[in-house]
Amino acid sequence: MVNPLSKDNPVIVQVLGICSALAVTAQMEPAIVMTISVTAVLAFANVIISLLRKTIPNSIRIIVQLVVVAALVVIVDQVLKAYNYEVSKALSVFIGLIITNCILMGRLEAFALNNRPWPSFLDGIGNGLGYGIILIIVSFFRELFGSGTLFGYQVFPQWWYDAGYMNNGMMILPPMALIVVACIIWVHRIKNKDLQE
């Protein structure tokens, strides 16, 4: 469970789920909601597939996985719409796109199909959090420098702006998320020499 947090991180080592990491990290709140959603979907999809692993015919396993994930995603989507409509609007299509997130299919294929439910559950939690950590770090920098806020609260004092400070508009744009992810990978590889190619 701890492995995906750093050494085997889905985003910065396996480079999966980059698309949503670019899209939802302009602010911290959507990023955290996204983390929770992905973690929940991943953990329960892992458990369900793991329970069904002996009964799923090999030839249609991808379709079965998709159905399970899609059902869970719809549940998450509905819950969000009911309890946190604003964030659900901000995340818009990206909750739905969890279905196509490579991390999910990857974990289901590589882990849940061959393991018992409890380890699969832990694996799902671990990978979801590994993905989420990166999301949160990226969104921290993007919101701080892009909007000068964290969770919507202004961080930089007003006199900075009066003295001529301006928010960096590029941080709001998706390309900057790639560069921040690249920086995280850079620092991470320096710390983990064995990952260097």
Add this chain to the structure above:
Amino acid sequence: MKGLKRKIDQVKPKFEKGGKFEKLHSVFDGFYTFLFTPNETSRSGVHIHDSNDSKRTMIIVVLSLLPCCLFGMWNIGYQHFLAIGETGKSVFELFFYGFFAVLPQILTAYIVGLGIEFVVAQMRGHEIQEGFLVSGILIPMICPVDTPCWMLAIAVAFAVIFAKEVFGGTGYNFLNVALVTRAFLFFSYPSKMSGVNVFVSLGNQRAIDGYSGATPLGELASMEPGGSLSNLGESLTNVVGDPLTLNDIFFGLYPGSWGETSTFCILIGAAILLLTGMANWRIMLSGVVGGFLMAVVAHNWATPLYPATCVEPLTQLCLGGFMFAIVFMATDPVTACRTTAGKYIYGFLIGVIAIIIRCYNAGYPEGAMLAVLLLNCFAALIDHCVVSLNVRKRMKRTELSNS
């Protein structure tokens, strides 16, 4: 000079292996070779070196930038006093106003850029590369005169680290560092990089009535689509509302990023670059041809929907940063294509795309920067195609001669 050399030779051992300041070896080396030709010969491999090393190349490029630079400084003063309605100032007053307006930016660019280069060279144990000598003067020249220094510092740091050092330093960057700086500024702080308030330095003084700080291209981009064709193309005005003639535009008497307004000075620079063999004439020629053809096409099918298409082709080429980008940016030997055929394609596409962006995208009044950056990305691909076509051609030839 001799005394200086003796003095430097005295402290030299301190910087060599085992010396007191061993860590600062590359800094010492940088300054030493800057002043004197190093008395070193190669021990293996190539023994004949061109005396034209990268330091000399950089110095000549800086020299060729000087006309634009000096004119730009004068033009800042000219636009300033025009805007506040004071006439009768001497050339020197105009020049020094501009000089002191841009001096902090030039210093910022050099200090930040060279600082990072020095630090990285120390960390890696490399020699200090001279690449930034040119970028440092280019960067302020392609920015509006009112760009705050801290923005410039951040942008320069970003560009030097992410466009150059992570790829291995000078000579390994696939994007033009000066343009990455400009693009970073443009996308990060759009309100300080375009619009009507940044291109003329007012310096806390009130502008006269009827003043507009828009650049000609900015004027075009912000025009209401519609209206009759004929008066759109001729309605370019300077800061106080007098019409601009092609002459004014050619010599650069209009507001803009300060180094790039004068086509005349750019052509002097181009002549220096071509005569000394520093820049490639193929890229310049094909770039101008591409831009001209596209401008003709745009002008021929001009529509009031896109006001910039109404500009005469020649005016189109002289406006904005187009010529500057073709002469000084596109010809950067590191980021351009290496193959001869590739150079023609590369230059041509830069010209065409720059004018397309300028004419058909009102969000970007000037497209030269984006065009060069885009083609920088494709330069390697173009080279690859040219080389593999050549390989295929020669393979065919050998097959023919064998059979």
